[in-house]
Amino acid sequence: MTSTFSVSLVARCGLALWLSLPLLALAHGGEDHSHDEPKTAAPAAKAAPAAPAGAASLEASARLPDGSLFVPKHVQRLLALRTQPASLAALGASAELNGRVVVEPGSGGRIQATQPGTVVPAGKAFPVLGQKVRKGEVVAWLRPSAGALERGDRLAQQAEVGAQVALAERRAARLEQLEGSIPAKEIEAARLELQALRKRQAVLAASLDAPQALAAPVDGVISAVEVVAGQVVDAQALLFEVVDPTRLAVEAPVYDLTLPARMVSAEGSAGGATLKLQPAGAGRLLREQALPMRFRVLDATAPLAVGQPVKVVLRTRGEAPGAALPAAALVRDGNGQPIVWVHSDPERFEPRRVRHEALGADSVAVREGLKAGERVVTSGAALLSQVR
Structure with missing residues (x-):
């Protein structure tokens, strides 16, 4: 049984080889096999690198x-x-x-010192840049500063005026007691003289240490601040500018x-x-x-x-x-x-x-x-x- 299967297998393989011979002949038809040495294959050309995807964007x-x-x-x-x-x-x-x-x-306008003195703020602090102010609004105070000689002269004037006020009060009192026996115009003149001396005394007292108000000349905003608290300035010094x-x-x-x-x-x-x-x-x-x-x-x-x-x-x-x-x-x-x-x-x-x-x-x-x-x-x- 085994020998019969082997003979049948060999017969089938031989038949398949015989049928494939015409196909092999057709596949190699027209080729030159006359030379003995095999033909050397040409080296493959070096492939060019592929262009990047965004090559167009590199154009300058x-x-x-x-x-x-x-x-x-x-x-x-x-x-x-x-x-x-x-x-x-x-x-x-x-x-x-x-x-x-x-x-x-x-x-626009400027706020300047009219006399030497010390500048102090009108409120808690000086106005800041850009702050709105109204015309006539007091932004700071100027406390005048006087020398020893000038201060002594003013105190002497105050004492002199004080003595004149005391004399004028006594004179006016005596004339009032003689009212009816002397002309009324003398009594009126004494009273007017006394009033004038009292006003002079008040002005001298105020001019010695009274601060001067520094007010805004126009409506606007503070555009320049050239002073700090307690600064001593000269006359005509620029303190603030309003625009x-x-x-x-x-x-x-x-x-x-x-x-x-x-x-x-x-x-x-x-x-x-x-x-x-x-x-x-x-x-x-x-x-x-x-x-x-x-x-x-x-x-x-x-x-x-x-x-x-x-x-x-x-x-x-x-x-x-x-x-x-x-x-x-x-x-x-x-x-x-x-x-x-x-x-x-x-x-x-x-x-x-x-x-x-x-x-x-x-x-x-x-x-x-x-x-x-x-x-x-x-x-x-x-x-x-x-x-x-």
């Missing part, structure tokens, strides 16, 4: 040899660049002045004497805020070869401080062609020349030197350097100038 901006900039689109979005087409039109002429915030007459923040002005020097007559309106810029200004006149006395010109600040809530610099823009009569742009579009190149960036191609920006004038507190008029329709960068121009 660059400054080209002609001075223009190559800025990819994704970088433009990161810098939040904004452009607008240049539109040429007739724009009014203007002039720019450098001014500063000053106190308008009648809206009304709702009534401030701007003063600017004018070097063109005809400018005040040609002015139409005025605007100001300080601390990033635009101020509405009203001309308040110009002086006729040169100060450092310029005329001082004043402007009232119409916005009473503007955050201003005395002495703060203000850029004043005056609009004058006359017109000239130009393109109106935001002031943020104007930047400086490496030589300090004013330029704007023109978006010439989708990813290219060109610098243009321009001649400009102030059009308002936050706008400029480009007179030369731009053509109509050119797209100018109005937001992010300062960031473009930092590309190297």
Whole structure:
């Protein structure tokens, strides 16, 4: 039984091998097996490293040899660049002045010592910066200080006046006893003389050690405190300064004497805020070869401080062609020349030197350097100038 199974298994394997020979011949058909030596396999080419997933984000901006900039689109979005087409039109002429915030007459005042003395607070402490005060409110007391000789003279005057008062009282008493036998006018004169001497005695006593009230000259806030408790000050020493923040002005020097007559309106810029200004006149006395010109600040809530610099823009009569742009579009190149960036191609920006004038507190008029329709960068121009 075992031998019969072995013969059958061998027969089946031989049949399977015979059926597979045509398939092997077909699989190796057309191959050259005439050479004896095996063919050496060519070395596999070194695979190039795969690009990172964010390769597009690594693309950087660059400054080209002609001075223009190559800025990819994704970088433009990161810098939040904004452009607008240049539109040429007739724009009014203007002039720019450098001014500063000053106190308008009648809206501020100083509290000074009228004589040497010691300053003491009116309450528990001196007023602090920013504290509101009313006109006539006592903020401190000045206790006069006198030297030994001056104090001795005043005490001698008091003693002399005291003796005169005693004599006048006795004289008036004697005359009153003789009333009816002497003229009434003599009795009245004695009484008036006695009253005058008593008032003089009271004034001398009060002037020796009586403190002097230091009151606020105007309504406003305390803007300067130049004294501490117990400080001894001289006459005319500045102790406090009061300013009304709702009534401030701007003063600017004018070097063109005809400018005040040609002015139409005025605007100001300080601390990033635009101020509405009203001309308040110009002086006729040169100060450092310029005329001082004043402007009232119409916005009473503007955050201003005395002495703060203000850029004043005056609009004058006359017109000239130009393109109106935001002031943020104007930047400086490496030589300090004013330029704007023109978006010439989708990813290219060109610098243009321009001649400009102030059009308002936050706008400029480009007179030369731009053509109509050119797209100018109005937001992010300062960031473009930092590309190297």
